[in-house]
Amino acid sequence: MESAIPAHLETPRTRHKRVPDDYQPPYPSFVARYKPAVSRVVMAYFGVQYGGAAPAAAMDALKEIAGLFAVDGGPSHWDRARYVDQCACENVVTVAYWDDLARFNAWFARAREMWTGRKREGVGTFIEVLRPSVARHETLFSSPDRPEGIAVAAEGMSGEVQEHAYWGGMRDRLPLSQTDAMAPGGAPELIHDGARLRVVAHDNLCLIRSGQDWSDTAASERKLYLDDVEPVLREGMDFLRDDGLTIGCYANRYMQVLAADGSVSEKSYGQSWWKSLAALERWAESHPTHVKIFGAAMKYLSTLGPSAKLRLYHEVTVAAADEQFFEYLNCHPKTGMLTAVETVGA
Amino acid sequence: MESAIPAHLETPRTRHKRVPDDYQPPYPSFVARYKPAVSRVVMAYFGVQYGGAAPAAAMDALKEIAGLFAVDGGPSHWDRARYVDQCACENVVTVAYWDDLARFNAWFARAREMWTGRKREGVGTFIEVLRPSVARHETLFSSPDRPEGIAVAAEGMSGEVQEHAYWGGMRDRLPLSQTDAMAPGGAPELIHDGARLRVVAHDNLCLIRSGQDWSDTAASERKLYLDDVEPVLREGMDFLRDDGLTIGCYANRYMQVLAADGSVSEKSYGQSWWKSLAALERWAESHPTHVKIFGAAMKYLSTLGPSAKLRLYHEVTVAAADEQFFEYLNCHPKTGMLTAVETVGA
Known part of the structure; x- marks a missing residue:
């Protein structure tokens, strides 16, 4: 048994x-265990949004970002989901991961100009x-042999x-919880930059990505899931998508992970932005x-016991204000963190 | 909105x-709010146990203890449950309450000799x-207009x-939680004193009494409950009664409250002894x-909303070692805190 907090991030506790x-x-x-030399990790969500059938511009965008991922400084890993x-708009989100902030920073400027620097048709x-910082981030996996998301x-x-299987484990796994309550500071603000809309959120905004993978389940377990x-x-x-704001959830996406060939896989994840870790708790x-979700999952897992083949994982970040970046171009006002600010005209 | 911790028990926090x-x-x-002058409260459970129909000695005992309650120094309030x-033994437990330790101490010696000082036939x-101490005790009520138990x-x-409606509220309502983790110390020990068996438990033993009162419910709500x-x-x-020891629950009784005339009322409570507050949590x-209980209660309360007439309450104590007393005479070895120690011969 070991602590979820790696030894080199242990600090004298005030909490x-x-x-x-x-x-x-x-x-x-x-x-997930990063190399001790890793001080920051990066997860970058590149979304493309459209109504109806996929316009050519959407396909082009997806090809372009994949191409940029392949150049020097690109992510060590990426995945895609819809x-x-x-x-009723389709959103395809390509998520890329780095364990080196300087590498990401050097790479990002070009990608940003390519992605939100110019309008694409439709x-x-x-x-x-x-x-x-790694002190503001934690993961949890039901099995140690198939990393997902940033853990790759x-x-x-x-x-x-x-530190798991009790309420509060999520907080206790965050190294910063040793000394900090991670209270939110301020309210999200909208910045107009030409056609681009940026949201500047606030200290201790929280992101959870919580995933499930039923690809290994056999017939009866699959049916139960x-x-x-x-x-x-x-x-x-x-509920979180439509009424989340009432309880501090700015936005939620329930994503289907796409396989390399673009088909829908047997993996999904919920990705939600929260005013605070406390609101998520x-x-x-x-x-x-x-x-109800917890009850259904408990019933499922207690029915199957250790033979369950369903895989569960999550990653949680409580980000400092300067660790966040939100930029939207030509998206509807219910997109991501735009939901958290006043609705704006076109 | 006020804190569950009364102002005069607020201390600089280390937790x-x-x-x-x-x-x-x-x-x-x-x-419940005690007078600020109250530094200790007392709850004394007097049990009588028998198999089959009630022997005359049981009826005599119940009368005698009620008589003793009426003398000077007796409790300000008492109730009875079965x-x-x-x-398969019947247990009738008469519970008496004081808000003055000196008064209880002066009263108790005679009651103890009467209750466990001599064997009663059958x-x-x-x-x-x-x-x-009041810092080691908390209560919670769904309505402010009908106190139960010590709150009377x-x-x-x-x-x-x-501090309620979240996991951890129970701990946060205990004034001692401001500065103390309330970790348990040691293991319960059995002491033979002639035929009397005493259990000396340990620091931070925890008692919860958790009650429900459906006497005000009308037909459809009553049926739902x-x-x-x-x-x-x-x-x-x-489960707690039969298998509780595996998770730190020494003993549990699911009691039916008796009305003044001895009939069964529409009130019940669970009363359980725990190794620690953490085990109960x-x-x-x-x-x-x-x-499952939590899910059923949530479904019930969300179905009924504010019109629910069911009343819920609990009281929790995390007792210091010298705030406890357990004594058993002629009881079977699965009685109360005897369950927590090695089974003994007659």
Whole structure:
């Protein structure tokens, strides 16, 4: 048993963790381990948005960004997912990962100009970037042998960690929680830069990406997941998308991961932006929509026991104000962090 | 909105509460407020145990203790409840409350000799007393207008308090949590004193009494409670009674409150002894039996909304070692805190 907080990020505490030192989680979980030299990680979400059938400009954009990923300074890993939003628009989001901020910074300027620097016919584009210090970021995996998301950029996985399977584990896994309550500061603001809209959020904005992978499940387990768990999960995701603002959730996307050939895979993830880690904690712990998800997942996992082949993971970042970047071009006002600011004219 | 911790028990914190200062609970709850001069409260459980029909000695004992309650120094309030235990024995437990330790101490010696000082034909008797400092004790009520248990000895009820409706609220309501993790110390020990068995537990032993009162519910709400909630509650109570030791629950009784005329009322409570507050927290937050109870209660309350007439309350004590007293005479080895120590011969 090891701590989710790597040894080199342990600091004298001014804040306690929520469980006693002899706490034993009831089942194993694992976290991504970066090389100790890694001080910041980067996840950059490049979205393209359109209504109806995919315009040629959308296809071009996806090809171009993939091309840019391949040049020097590009990400060590990227993935792609799709999502039909509340305005019935298709959104294809390509997510790229770095474990070296200087490398990302040198690479990014050209990509930004390419992505949101010029309008593309019939499509909107957006960029959402977090580049947190490793103290402001945590992951959790049900199995140590298939990393997803930013964890692919890590050196490997931990052994079994202690801080999970209780409410508050997410906070306790964040190294910064040793000394900081991570309270949010201020409100998101909108900046017009020609046709580009930038959102400047605030200290301690929180991003969670929470994923599931049912590709290894056999018939009966798959049926149980798709019939009993997925609909409840979708209901919660829809609530966050449509009514999240009332509880501090700025935006939510329930994404289908795409395979390399562009087809829909048997993986999905919810990606949501929150006013604070505390707001996310309250939803997860006590909102009826998540209590239902939690209940369905518990029933599923207790029915299957250790034979369950469903894989679960999440990554959570509580970003400082200067670790965030949100830019939207020609997107509708319910796109990502635009939802958090006053609706604007075209 | 006020803190559950009364102003005169606020101390400079070395430990944080689990929610930010601007946390707003989604529905109102209330706590008992003692007079600021009250430094300790006392709850004394006097049990009588027998198999089959009530022996005359049991009836005599109940009359005698009621008589003693009426003498000078007796409790300001008492109630009575019954419970058929896992050995199919009837247990009738009379609970008395004081807000003055000196008064209780002066009164108790005679009661103890009367209750566990001599064997009664065909019955076992036991005494379980907690006399916590007010910093080690908290209550919670869904309505402010009908106190139960120790709260009847309080001066009144608070206004709406902040620290509830989130996991960790119980700990945050305990004034001692401002500075102390309340970790358990040591293991319970058995002491033979002639035929009397005393259990000396350990620092930070935890007692929760968690009650429900459906006497005000009309037909459809009553049916919902009795059909959908009560069976799930009973299942959880049975788990704690039969298998609680595996998760740090020493003993649990699911009691039916008796009316003044001895008939069964429409009130019940679970009363359980725990190795630590942390063990109780883990069960409540993540054990399948309590997750089911929580889910059933949430569904019930969200169906009924503010029109619900069901009343809920609890009281929790985390007792210092010298604030506890457990004594058993002629009881079976699965009685109360005897469950926590090695089974002993007659």
